[in-house]
Amino acid sequence: MSDPYAHRRASAEVTVIDEHGAAQPHAELVVEQTRHDFAFGCIGFDLIDHANGTADESRLADDWLELFTLAVLPFYWGDFEPQRGKPDTARLQQAARWFRDRKVRVKGHPLVWHTVKAAWLDSLPTHEVERLVRERVRREAADFAGLIDEWDAINEVVIMPDFVNEPDGVPNAISRLARTLGRVEMVRLAVDEARSADATVRVLLNDFDLSADYERLIAEVLDAGVHLDAIGVQTHMHQGFRGEQLLDIADRFGRLGLPVHFTETTILSGDLMPPDIVDLNDYTPAEWPSTAEGEERQAHELKQHYRMLVGHPAVESITYWGITDRGAWLGAPVGLVRADGSRKPGYDALARLIRDEWWLSPREMRTDDAGRIRIEGFAGDYRLSMMDARGELALPRGSSASVVALAGP
16 A cells, blocks of 8 residues: 655754764664654634733643644734734734744735735725735844744735725725736735845745635746745635545645645534535624534544545645634634644644654664664654764655764753
């Protein structure tokens, strides 16, 4: 039987040396994985106050860090800078540092979006809106350079020029700008301004519209010479698990030649949203509880979801949209832990996959006569420890020969 994760695996013949360069034959050491190349992400919104020391969410933080290796922080302009000139920079910088100190990669979401926008922008003329949007993108990319590894540079561009949310039907400032510039140039604006402030950051498009319209937009953006690092696809499954459709999504967007990131995944542990709801925001039940039956279903679907997508060669990242039911988007029971902090079966199911099946736990090994060992596991970063000495090893996909120097603390 073929290995569905063979494309994720790596191996290396490693020569272990001491700080003086001498090989270490017959040495006993411990090898453990410290990072996975595949990004297991989750929003980190619930831990921002904890990271800033203004709330104690230690239990939730432990649960979060046990599963995830990529944290998404919120940069919705209307919340980030509700009063012009007073952005929430310092608080989110501290949150980003907190995650990075724990070896977690950080993503910002989003730099440009027509929803949760800054209301003070709407009354300004379009040329002024463009100037301020460009400044906003450069400011955030510069202020978080070295803290944020990747950005959703622009969110939901397919609908952006046509979106209206004011009672009189007048487009908000971002949609108005998108109508003026066009979709491709809006993407160029967001991507180029972000890279002008941080040349090393990765940038994505992100959208819930997974139709041919999104595929065409991405193709047009690439044909126009705009450089993207990955394609973001949202899969909020409030109306039911999509099953094999997920593989079709990965196939379709993978054919565009870029890594595919499943950026916003939700799977319910309660009653499903009725199928006739077109805009998920229109469904607002008074209560939406998690149920025992729903939690068992969620656990099963989580395993299917992650197994299918980790097994797909085009997929590079999966981000779950909320570890807890407390404060979840639309009040839906999507969390892996309940509002009271207790774990659902889905949490344990995902932990077994990520930490037991797809992660190399600490393992004792002994070098041969030449001081060599062979390490095999999922691509990522590894730590080798011997007594009080330790060394780090990056293990990319495929096979390689490496030398690791073990030095004291």
